[in-house]
Structures are given as structure tokens and as C-alpha cells.
Amino acid sequence: MPKITIDEQEIEFAAGIPVLQAALDAGLDIPHYCYHPGLTVVASCRLCLMEMKMPHPKSGELGWAPKLFPSCQTPARDGMVVRFNSETVVTGRERCMEYFLLNHPLDCPVCDQAGECSLQDYSYKFGKPESRMVDPKLVMPKKDIGPQTLLYSDRCVMCTRCVRFTKEVSGTSELCITNRGTNSEIDVFPGKPLDNPIQGNVVDLCPVGALLDKDFLFKQRVWFLQSAPSICPGCSAGCAIRVDANDDIVYRLKPRFNPGVNDWWMCDEGRFGWKYALSDERITTPRLRRGSSTKTPKWEDVSEILQYRFSQHVDEHGSGGMVVVLSPMMSCEEAWLLLSFMLKVGPNVTAVIGPILSVGEDQAFPAGSTGDETKFIIRSEKAPNRRGLEMIIDQAGCETLSFDEFVESVGDGEVSAAWIVGGYPEKTWVPKALEKAVGKLELLVAQDLFETKLTAAAAVTLPACAFTERAGCFVNHAGLIQPFESAVAPPNGCHRDGQYLYELAGYQGLYTPDRVRELMAATMSQFADVREAAPAPVHLH
Amino acid sequence: MAWETIDRNKPVTAKEAAPLLTEAIKDKIRVFFDRYETKRAVLLPALHITQEALGHVGPQAMEEIAELLEIAPSEVFDTIGFYTHYWTHPKGEKVVVACRSISCQVMGGDEVLEACKKHLGIEDHGTTSDGKYSLMTEECLAGCDHAPCLLINEKLHEKVKPEDVATLLEDANNDKIEMPRSDLYDGPPGGSVDSDSKAADAPAGE
Amino acid sequence: MADYEPVLLKNISLEGSTDLKVYESAGGYAAARKALKMTPDEVTEIVKEANLRGRGGAGFPAGVKWGFLPKDREVTYLCVNADESEPPTFSNRVLMEKDPHQLIEGTIIAAFATQAQKAFIYMRVEFHEPFHVMQNAIDQAYAAGYLGKNIFGSGFELDVFIHRGAGAYVCGEETGLIESLEGKRGCPRIKPPFPAVEGLFHKPTVVNNVETLCNVPHIIERGAAWFKSIGAEGSEGPKLFCASGPVNRPGCFEGPMTITCRELIEGDGYGRGMRSGKEVKAVLPGGISMGVLTADELNMVMDFDDPRNFGLLGLGTAAAVIIDQQQDIRKVLANITRFYSHESCGQCTQCREGTSWMDKIATRIADGVGRTEDLDLIVDVTKNMGMMPGLSICGLSDGAAFPIRTIVQKFRGEFEAYIAEQPPTSTLRVLSTFN
């Protein structure tokens, strides 16, 4: 690997990256605004400047060149010697930080970005405590630039990341710059607001509190938030995300760097589409039904009850008519535990993958791009784990049916017992034909987030948890296995699916995805070493 | 301070509004397509032509230009705001541009500007109520040898004295240059080809 | 310089100097015919040999620039920089208004040398008369077959178009010019890549100033040795100088780069001295961007090197504005700070914020609310901007730093005297109203 010397430290770097990236990769905190690895380099904020050794034009001797260079624009080369710790660099940076704050309203107490703002952090670390300006500040407007997003121009440092994002990544070009010089502002064409399926990323990209998410506006001080790494269940892309919560309440989702999958981005559907988890219509307790009377069993009895009901059913009808409908919203671990249980009670059980909503075609950004030009794709398959279920069912070698065939078989009276898992954000996922035929089942267990015709008819109803409350792994459209952690506790009284399925499958103690994957790995080695997406580089705000 | 927010979600142009760019204007713009590798490069000429025809380039005209050049309206908005010569709101029939740079200042440009303001009763970037004149200041017009300078539409007025301003602004022909001209951007087509209006009176090296 | 024979301005007093026939009867287009019989490399070699340094401000040798074009290129563009927005510069205007065919001929030769088939003359929009004169001359040249296909039967083909700007000084910066030509805001590009490798529409592009190109026909016609015989080593060839302000004969003059600033102001062939009752206080000799000279520094030679000995950035546009003793130096400073604050494109933090901050300070000083520490502050700000120290993308910010810094430094006594005369309450006012 090529090496570069930064501040007397020899550092290895991946060929083809700028010095700044090499420094950041090595964990150095080099302040920068306009540079973002996912966007073109404009080298305009002039904050990442460095000194560089160059051969003297006459003597050829290597020495510090008498000027500064933007480290974001300078490709790292083997043997290069640069520094960020010299007097010139340090004072230059100090001045630059002073400039950024000249016209800034210093309204950090009411700014959502406070606490994760690189203007705060850099000023603290690289700036000076006071400004030398005694003249009036320029006042810039606040703008409502789109259904989801606000712009407080006052706080903008004109890094143009947001503009480049809409040009280069979303390809929608809503954002632009108006005026020039010190009067430059970010703007949209009046009446053509920032409104595209991945627009939320501009808020993440904004290094300061200029672009704000209306959904999160004034909701929380960020230092109260705790983050859990997760995977967005919105589609089969498998975007790595972070769930930010406080006190078991989720406040926002943010993308995590996940090279080759979602890189730095996520779509708005995923970003804002998790609110169903907060609904107070959620099923939170198990429920038993005999005829028209219902009863809430104790959680500790649930395993035994289910065991009993299925054994009894198999005793009476055999396991030939027994079906388990695994939901593509389930984690691999959950699906594997449930299938293990079903196979144990009824070796001839048929496995079915629940319905998978497909919306249009895969949506590439920028629109119409192909191959390397494509920066982001929203998948048409609106479920996170079809591939995972296929792997598990394949390995189990059981009979399978498509979901449509299953619905038909129920209608034809060929299915006697079924465990049907839902867990979809939409309460309307159950097809009419199934609703109609559900009475023909001798035994129905329904596991879901919300009440449906199935849960109403089921002998046993079990609550499902939202992905923010669960832990496990999903296999994305390309077969990549990605783990996610739970960010919050399930609603009061509710147990995590993983936990009760773990007990049901005959295991003792606390469910952990690691433990289950170890068990799975005995027959499916892919699950032996499931890792986090690359941790978000520290420098990315 | 009041918490005022500009709402950018509201459309500023009516959906069914009649187009502002006539076919004739568009044809004039299309002439430029062949010159450049991209249609976007025609933006500056397109804005000049549109401003010449319509007086200013408002949001609807920007959208129509964007459509013609196959770019986003925001890209027109982005470019137009960078340049001082384009007007996004109505201006007067004649624009008086007073040079405010150093040579003109040294030669009394400030007084000329004051005289203009006083005579027209407007400030920088203002327009007279009868819509005849707009006034703006600009940096050096490259006429410093004849400072102070005033540009009225196409016509550069040199060595302007404050006391001449009133007469100058009353002159109906104060914006016309008489010379063979090209009709590519502005003005009437044609014109005679062989007259050269300016006598060679500039000092030459000797 | 009584024996100086004008080259660039030799035609301008001819009757009908803008006409093709007049130009030709004065020997015009002979150089283009000659050049098109050579190979492009031969033409480039002669221009290199002549050491024709760019007249647009940076002084980079034109032949060397042409030589940077990649060998395997397919399309090349030539951009003629006619943006001329540097106060108080007007020599390009004179060249275009009075002798448009000289520029066209230079353009043909440069395009041939660089194998460009399209040339764009980027002209500031305020140039109305020059535009019409140039456009007519171009039309005449097309009609005569000097532009278009198969020029002079050589097989060489060239189209020349005028592209009018829209009011932005920074579009004179060569990459700002290219961006503007592409229909965008005129924000200068980061370099590398340089335009010669990736310029207009990502194609190899040469940008040359009007005056630079006007020299080319003469070099081809009379040879590199003749060219180098004018002026002094490193500053060869004829040069246009401008003088404005209260001199007896403001104007655009031609001479060798051996004249001093004093000669430009006082010489008989130049400004012919100050108007009666006026005395020199200061001179900004290279356009405003190069910095200021005091009345004691007028022996500076107007060449590419000497200005540095006076703390200036360079020769610049060789256009001098003379400031007389009656002028308030605070107003001069505020005029200049306003210019850069108004014209900064706004990409680079140091330039965007620095120029506007300095303008606030200078305007406040001019309003009689200055503080002595403001003078140090301004100087400090000027030291934290500029392309040369690597702090910004383009030279506009160097151009801002030099005049502002040199004015404050060289006239510090005057500023301090003004500040000392302010009523004592005025500085208090600064702190109370603004904080």
C-alpha cells in the first residue's frame, strides 16, 4: 500500500484518494466543509488547506512549498509529505473559522444542529473564541424550500454540498445558488420546491444547521439521542441506517455509510416511513380465542399453549395441511426459529413467503442513469428480507407454495393449520380471498403489528414488533447479509418476536441474534460471520 | 426579530398563463443553438434576447427559457442572479447606468449620480413612476478616459457634468447609437453597412 | 519616446479604420495569409520565440500556453478575452472599436496555431459600440472569405462568434469566462485541470486577451527578433497603457515597456501631466488590482518585473488611474473595497467573507467612524486571502488584497490623521450601534 507522511506520521492509504480522505481515514480530524466523498470536489471552502513538500524549482531539493494546497483537491501520492500542524495552516484555519461566523446569527441555543454541528465543533477546536468584527451582520432569510425541509440561510456556510447533491446524486436540480459574493444564497426556483424521493439527504449533508428537517424541527436536543445501527426495512436495498432515540422514543432515522449498498444516502420513504411504529393501535399482548371469547394469556405460558395447540392439531390431522407463512419483514433469525419450531411439531409443514409489495420499477438516481453513473437505487420490492427467507426455506428443504397458491389452497380447504406472520406497515396487507377463506382453517396463529381479519379470527394472536424494536439480520436484494440492532423497547407489555420464538423453538434464556446465527451457521455457513456495515467514518456529519 | 419565512412551495407563475416567449423570440434564441456544444450555453444570449423583447426576465419567462434549453428552471434562476445586467422585475424603458468606479469617482462621478437621482427622483435600482427610466450603478464601464461616464441603454455618455444631467435625461435620443449594427441580440435589424460614426479622436501613441 | 513607432494603434487614426478595405490597404491580413502557409507548430514557435507575454494581466507567454495543448486532441476552442472589466482599463475597447480587423486577424492566426475551429470573443455586455463594430467586422471577414471554410485557400476553417457577458468582473478570469460561456454563473474553476487540457465544454481551450492576440499578426509579419527589439528583456513588444484621472490627456497610449509611471502621466506622448491645480497623491498603475504607488514611487518601470519592487502584484493591465491630492484616501479605499466585495463570485470563504468584511470596515472608516485597529485588521484580512498563498481559487482575491493592503500601508499616516480628527464619541458609536 502506498504511504504518505502527514504531520510526521506515516500513513498508508488506498490509491486514488485525495490527501484529505487519507488523513480522515487515518482518524485525523481535518476540518472541511465542501468536500464530501460522495460528491464532486469543488475545493471552495478552503478550510482543509495543508502544506506540502515539493522539489525546489531551481535546486530540485525537497522543501515546503511557499503556499497552501487544498487537501481535498490534491491526490495522495506515494512518498508525499504534507502537514496540517504548521503555524501557517493553523492560523489560516483560525481566520477561516472566524470568517464563517462573521455573519452567523449565533443562534445555537435554538438550532437543531447544535451538538452535531461542525461549525460548533470546528470553531471550538480550530477557531478563536472572539470575533474581531464590530460591524453589523448581514441578515439572510429563512425559507420554506420544500414539503420536508427548511433553509435558514443565515447559518449557511455556502459549502454547496446540498446543491451538488441535487445535481449529481438525485439528478433533480431543485437547489441552486442565487446572487453572488457575500449575498450568495441557497435557493430553489420559486414554486419548484425541493421535493424528490431522496431529498432528505441534503439535511444530513449540511454540515451546519442551515438545512433542517421539518419532521425533526425542535423535537430533541441531539445530545439526548442514542443511536442504534439498523437496516432500513423499506425495500430490498438494505440501506444501513441509524435509529436515533431517547427514552425509548424514536425521533429520526439517518443513513450510515455503507459502501456499495447505500453509500451515504437513504430515501425519504425509509427516512420518514417508520411512524407506524408509534401507532397506539399496535397489538401489544398475546391473545387466545375460543369461539367468541378471548383471553390474554401470561407471556410465560405462550410457548406451552402454542406447543399444545399444534401438537394436538397434528395428532388429529397430521402435519400435511400445516403451513407457515413467513413474512419478508422478519429477520432471518426470527424466520429460522419459527420454521424450526414448525418443523419440529409438523415435519411435513409447508413454508410460504408472505406477500411482497412491488411498486413500479427500481428507481435509479439520477433518473435514467446506468452503471457507475447511478448513485442510488430505491428498489421496487418493498420488503427487506425475501432473500433471507428463501435461504432458510431452501436449507430446510420443506415443501413450499407461493403466497397466491397458499391463499387458493386455504380457499379450497386444503390447509388445516397455519401460522401467518404479517408485520407490514400497512394494515391492509391481507388479501380479500384470504380474509374470506380464513374460517376454513382449523387452527390459525396470527402474528402481526395491527389487527386484521386474520388476527380477529386467529386462535392465537401474537404481537409483532417494529424493526426499531427488534434485532437480527436481513438479506438484501443482492444477497448481502446485514445485521441490525434494536433501538428501543417494544411497547409496554409486548415481547420481542425473537424472544418468544426463541423460547418456542426450545431455547432457554435471552434471545440474541448472535446466538441464533451461531446455531444457523451449523447448516448455513453464510451466517457464521455477519458484520456491521462499515462504521460511519467519524468525520461525516 | 419576527420569525418570517419565505414560502418557496407556492407557485409564482400561473399554470395556464399564455406563453411570454413568442415563436419569434424563440427562433431568435434557436439561432444560437448551433454555436455551442450544449443548449445550456445559449442561456446568456437567451436571457439577453428575452430581456430585450420583454423588458425583464420574470419567473415565467425563466421557466419558458428553461424548457427551451432543456434545463431546470433553478439553473436559469441560478445563473440569472449572478449577473448584474439582468432584471427579474420590470424596469424602465431606459436604464441609466452610472459608473461608480475609481476613475469616475475621482472625476466627479458621485455628483453625476446624485444629479441623476435628483432629476429622476429615484434611488439605485429604482424606476420612475412613468416607467421611462431605471437607474443603477455599475463598476467601471471601461470608458475611464472620458470619466465620468453614464451609459443609457446602448449609448455611452462621456465626461458628463452634473449640470448637464437634466438636459441629457430630457433628450429623447439619449440612448441611441447610430452605426452599422448587428441584430443578433438587440436593436433593429439592418442599418447601413458603410458609415462609421465615431471619428478617430482618441489619442494615439505617437 | 519620440521615435516610438506605433504598432497596435497604427491604424486607428485612419479614416474608416474599422473597415476591411481600409485595414487591408494598410497591409492587413497579410500576416494571416503568411501564417496559414506555415504549419501550426511553426506559428507557435515564432510566438514562443517572441516571448509574447499575455496582456490580460498574468503575463503568461502565449506561445508556451498554446504549446500546453495535448497533442492528441480532436476539438480545440479559442476564447478571446474581451471582458475588460478591470477599473480603469479600456485598451481592449480601443482596439476593438478602432481596429476590429487586427483582432480578427490575430484570432485567425492563433486559431490556426492551436487548430481551433471555433473562437468565441467573450465581450462584456456594456460594450455596445465595440460589439457592433466587431460584429460588423466579423460579417465583413466572412463575406470576404477570411472566416468560415477554407480560409485563404489553406483548407483551414474557423468560425468566430461574439458571446456577450452580462455584468460580472470575475468572468474575465479565464475559467470564470469558460463557465459563463457554458451558460453558468461565472465562478472560476479549480485548477488543475488547466483550460489547455480541459476547458470549454471539457475540450482543450486557449484563452487569450484581445491585446495579446492583436500582437500576433505583427509578430508573424515582422518576426520574433523585431518584436524583441522593442522594450527590454522579459517585457518585449509593444504595449498599450491607459491613463485616467485628472491628467491633461487621459487615454490609451502605446509604447515600450521601458517607460516609467511618471512618463505615462507626464510624457508628451502620454498623459501630458496633471491638470492645473492638481498634484499626484497616488497612482494605481496596473488596473486597481495591482496595488498603489505614492507620488514618490513614480519611477517604477511599467514592465512585468519592476512593480514587484514597489510591493505591487505585477504589471496588471498597465492602466493607471491617477488620484490627486484633493481626494480623500478613505473614499478611494472604500471605492476599491466595494468593487471587490461586489465582484467576488463568492465560492471561496476567504474572498467572499474577507472582501465584504473589508468593505464594511472601509466604508465605516470613510463615514468617519474608524478605529486605528481597523487599519491593522484590514491588513490582516488581506493577508488571509489570495490564490498565490493558496487560500483561494482565483486571482480576484489577490487583486483585492494588494490594492487594499498597499493603500492602508502606504497611506497609513493619512488614515490615522482622519481617525484622530474624528469626534471622540464616534468610535463609541461603532461599538454601541453595531453590537
Ligand SMILES: Cc1cc2nc3c(=O)[nH]c(=O)nc-3n(C[C@H](O)[C@H](O)[C@H](O)COP(=O)(O)O)c2cc1C
Ligand atoms: C479576477 C480576474 C479578472 C480578469 N479579467 C480579465 C479581463 O477582463 N480580460 C483579460 O484579458 N484577462 C483577465 N484576467 C486574466 C485572465 O484570467 C487570463 O489570464 C487572460 O485572459 C489570459 O490571456 P493572456 O494570457 O493573453 O493575457 C482576469 C483575471 C482575474 C483573476
Ligand code: SF4
Ligand atoms: S445549506 Fe448547508 S449544505 Fe447547503 S450550502 Fe449551506 S451549509 Fe452547505
Ligand code: SF4
Ligand atoms: S477568489 Fe474570490 S472571485 Fe476567485 S473564485 Fe474565489 S471567491 Fe470567487
Ligand code: FES
Ligand atoms: S474541503 Fe477542501 S476546500 Fe473545502
Ligand code: FES
Ligand atoms: S471608472 Fe468609470 S468608466 Fe472606468
